Amino acid sequence: MSGLDLDTITEVTASVREVFAAGTGAAVLAKALDELGWTEVVEADPAIATTILFSEQGRALASSRLLDDVVLNQLGSVLPAASGSRAVLYPRTGATPGTVGILLGAVEDDTEIVSMAMDENGNASWCLRPASDFTTEAITGFDPTCGWSLARTSTAATAVAAAGTSWDDARAAGRLAITAEIIGVCASALELAVSHTSARHQYGRALASFQAVRHQLSESHAAIESARNTLAAAYAASPEHGGGAWAAKVAKVRAGQTQAIVMRRGIQVLGAMGLTLESEMHRYVTRAAALDALLGGHAELAVEIGTELLGGAAPARVVTI
Amino acid sequence: MSTTAAPVEWQTDVDAYAQALRELFSDDPAFDQWRGVHHATTEDRVRATATLLGHLYAGGWNRFGWPEAVGGLGGDARHRAALYDELSAAGLPVPDPCLLMETLANPLVHFEPGLAAEMLPRWLRGEEWWGQGFSEPEAGSDLASLRCRARLDGENYVVSGSKLWMSSGATATRMMCLVRTGTPESRHRGLTMILIDVDSPGLSVRPVALASGLNEVAEVFFDDVVVPADRVIGSHDGGWGVAMYLLQFERAMYAWLAACVALRRFYELRDRVMTNGGLPDGATRRLGECYTDLVSLRARSAETVRRLSAAEAVGPEASVDKILLATAEISLHDLARDLLGDHFLTGTDDGADEWRHDWWYSRSATILGGSSEVQRTILADHVLKLPKENA
Numbered sequence: 124m125s126g127l128d129l130d131t132i133t134e135v136t137a138s139v140r141e142v143f144a145a146g147t148g149a150a151v152l153a154k155a156l157d158e159l160g161w162t163e164v165v166e167a168d169p170a171i172a173t174t175i176l177f178s179e180q181g182r183a184l185a186s187s188r189l190l191d192d193v194v195l196n197q198l199g200s201v202l203p204a205a206s207g208s209r210a211v212l213y214p215r216t217g218a219t220p221g222t223v224g225i226l227l228g229a230v231e232d233d234t235e236i237v238s239m240a241m242d243e244n245g246n247a248s249w250c251l252r253p254a255s256d257f258t259t260e261a262i263t264g265f266d267p268t269c270g271w272s273l274a275r276t277s278t279a280a281t282a283v284a285a286a287g288t289s290w291d292d293a294r295a296a297g298r299l300a301i302t303a304e305i306i307g308v309c310a311s312a313l314e315l316a317v318s319h320t321s322a323r324h325q326y327g328r329a330l331a332s333f334q335a336v337r338h339q340l341s342e343s344h345a346a347i348e349s350a351r352n353t354l355a356a357a358y359a360a361s362p363e364h365g366g367g368a369w370a371a372k373v374a375k376v377r378a379g380q381t382q383a384i385v386m387r388r389g390i391q392v393l394g395a396m397g398l399t400l401e402s403e404m405h406r407y408v409t410r411a412a413a414l415d416a417l418l419g420g421h422a423e424l425a426v427e428i429g430t431e432l433l434g435g436a437a438p439a440r441v442v443t444i
Numbered sequence: 445m446s447t448t449a450a451p452v453e454w455q456t457d458v459d460a461y462a463q464a465l466r467e468l469f470s471d472d473p474a475f476d477q478w479r480g481v482h483h484a485t486t487e488d489r490v491r492a493t494a495t496l497l498g499h500l501y502a503g504g505w506n507r508f509g510w511p512e513a514v515g516g517l518g519g520d521a522r523h524r525a526a527l528y529d530e531l532s533a534a535g536l537p538v539p540d541p542c543l544l545m546e547t548l549a550n551p552l553v554h555f556e557p558g559l560a561a562e563m564l565p566r567w568l569r570g571e572e573w574w575g576q577g578f579s580e581p582e583a584g585s586d587l588a589s590l591r592c593r594a595r596l597d598g599e600n601y602v603v604s605g606s607k608l609w610m611s612s613g614a615t616a617t618r619m620m621c622l623v624r625t626g627t628p629e630s631r632h633r634g635l636t637m638i639l640i641d642v643d644s645p646g647l648s649v650r651p652v653a654l655a656s657g658l659n660e661v662a663e664v665f666f667d668d669v670v671v672p673a674d675r676v677i678g679s680h681d682g683g684w685g686v687a688m689y690l691l692q693f694e695r696a697m698y699a700w701l702a703a704c705v706a707l708r709r710f711y712e713l714r715d716r717v718m719t720n721g722g723l724p725d726g727a728t729r730r731l732g733e734c735y736t737d738l739v740s741l742r743a744r745s746a747e748t749v750r751r752l753s754a755a756e757a758v759g760p761e762a763s764v765d766k767i768l769l770a771t772a773e774i775s776l777h778d779l780a781r782d783l784l785g786d787h788f789l790t791g792t793d794d795g796a797d798e799w800r801h802d803w804w805y806s807r808s809a810t811i812l813g814g815s816s817e818v819q820r821t822i823l824a825d826h827v828l829k830l831p832k833e834n835a
């Protein structure tokens with residue numbers, strides 16, 4: 124049961140939407156959330172609060188280091204107390220964890236970078252280094268407005284704590300938040316597709332009155348709904364019911380598949396306009412791709428799930444009535 | 445090779461012509477300057493590949509496939525198809541101006557051989573190329589609703605309105621446009637095809653960037669542009685017939701040409717990822733499937749090209765070619781995106797850039813020249829002759 128009633132959720136969602144619409148910037152965002160009494164919302168229902176916050180960030184195509192808070196929140200009892208600000212270095216597929224990674228936004232020189240490193244025996248541990256140990260390079264490529272950067276260091280770090288299960292917990296929390304963000308991106312993209320095809324006429328009819336177009340929009344809607352439900356179920360499942368890391372992985376796979384469907388259909392029903400810089404569609408496409416890849420893309424995670432199942436994993440039902 | 449030395453037998457022996465092309469591309473080091481070149485802009489790419497046309501023309505090579513009366517050396521669509529295939533197999537680009545040449549030069553030769561004789565050689569030499577002005581802001585899938593007007597005024601037409609999504613529009617020097625000469629309600633009956641010079645007073649071009657950032661298309665504005673009446677292709681109010689004739693080449697030859705390029709890109713992708721190790725699950729199977737998509741597209745498309753070259757009319761069944769092309773293009777570029785992974789998303793080298801550009805461009809395969817939905821409706825209505833959706 125949620126600690127927030129429906130009216131409050133609607134109200135909070137609207138307020139958060141305004142915050143993002145006003146434009147982010149770390150300081151502005153923190154202040155606006157403060158004014159909203161965000162801490163109380165989170166206390167009342169952390170799952171819903173995170174879902175709202177990240178869905179709205181996705182919807183607005185905003186970028187921030189809010190995900191760092193979600194991840195660091197899981198590490199409170201593992202890491203030594205922070206003396207100043209901290210940021211998370213996200214692993215990049217194929218790169219040595221800890222020495223190369225992704226930062227989700229600007230950091231100060233004295234910000235502590237939290238990274239996960241693996242020793243030769245596959246033991247994960249947490250490392251802390253000042254940001255000044257890293258060189259950063261803005262990530263451009265497919266999603267040039269993501270605001271992320273690639274950070275590298277050659278400085279050896281001493282492990283401050285064994286990661287143990289905290290890596291799984293932190294990653295799971297991150298994956299759920301990213302799932303919410305992908306859902307937000309998709310919901311916005313679908314709205315754009317719906318409004319474009321309702322307004323534009325060809326052959327004397329609204330595009331959205333053609334069955335071939337309607338089906339694509341409905342398929343997108345169903346995909347988004349399934350991601351929403353899977354996310355809520357993943358939050359609700361307790362670890363002994365297949366919740367935690369396992370359910371988070373499933374949710375992120377579903378979100379990744381959803382964005383693939385919604386973006387493909389969205390581009391299609393917009394016609395040539397959807398392929399240009401003049402339409403917002405390309406920004407949804409590229410942001411969804413970037414988010415899908417963060418903390419494991421859907422194809423990769425689906426293979427992991429399949430491998431675990433073939434290996435005899437018998438997760439509990441995840442979803443119960 | 446000098447022009448006169450081109451064996452006349454090649455007019456009828458496509459295999460011998462293709463064999464000679466293979467030798468040319470492997471023996472002549474001059475072609476290396478067009479291999480593996482990355483262009484920062486579409487305008488650069490079009491101009492650079494146009495110089496490849498010039499080089500081919502100097503040896504008479506790309507004159508095959510066009511009638512002698514318009515500056516060619518005889519032969520038919522199969523010769524042009526062979527040229528695109530051999531270029532691609534030799535790791536060379538198909539020059540950008542060929543895309544629109546396939547679409548626009550064929551109706552020009554058929555309906556206005558005089559204009560073709562005057563203008564086609566310059567195009568074949570890569571000295572000029574044209575744009576196709578059909579679509580408009582309000583007329584996409586529903587082409588017959590177009591509104592750009594041409595009013596007959598003595599010896600001239602006066603054109604006003606706009607065209608959108610013109611490929612190579614930023615660099616084209618002439619535009620073959622479908623314009624309204626009948627009443628606004630005349631649909632396909634009141635249309636005329638007309639050739640407009642880009643330097644005509646009152647004409648302006650606004651390049652439009654795709655999501656890749658490249659100006660692949662353009663919007664063109666006509667503000668009382670005066671066009672001599674002898675620039676009409678076909679007859680006054682006969683534009684729809686010209687467009688339908690043109691569409692055969694657009695559907696058939698474009699599919700073949702694009703399939704040739706796609707196969708080259710497929711092998712480039714294969715070469716790039718085969719050294720990667722640790723390919724994602726399913727990669728092997730998808731490579732095999734994508735290859736099969738490309739081969740069956742080529743099989744279908746070759747058949748259509750042969751029919752065209754035998755002067756058979758290619759009708760609604762060419763929508764099959766378009767559907768296969770779209771499937772192959774989408775599957776190849778989605779495969780590239782997935783196999784290149786992080787490199788596709790964040791790589792900073794030219795290769796990554798090119799795959800990202802091509803990925804965006806590949807999305808137009810289900811949209812341009814009649815969307816996937818429209819192609820399926822054509823097959824349903826005119827080939828399967830199903831009961832109509834709106835009947």
Ligand SMILES: Cc1cc2nc3c(=O)[nH]c(=O)nc-3n(C[C@H](O)[C@H](O)[C@H](O)COP(=O)(O)OP(=O)(O)OC[C@H]3O[C@@H](n4cnc5c(N)ncnc54)[C@H](O)[C@@H]3O)c2cc1C
Nearest residue numbers: 333391392394395578579584585609610611808813815817
């Ligand atoms: C890269 C690129 C290059 C191009 N080059 C040229 C060029 O050189 N010259 C030129 O004239 N044009 C060009 N075009 C334009 C192209 O031909 C049009 O984009 C195409 O005809 C579709 O029109 P539209 O984009 O307005 O889409 P719309 O017609 O608005 O269609 C949008 C969506 O609605 C669907 N839809 C529309 N009608 C129906 C229906 N009856 N039933 C079911 N679904 C329907 C479509 O399938 C599509 O998914 C180019 C386009 C692109 C993307």
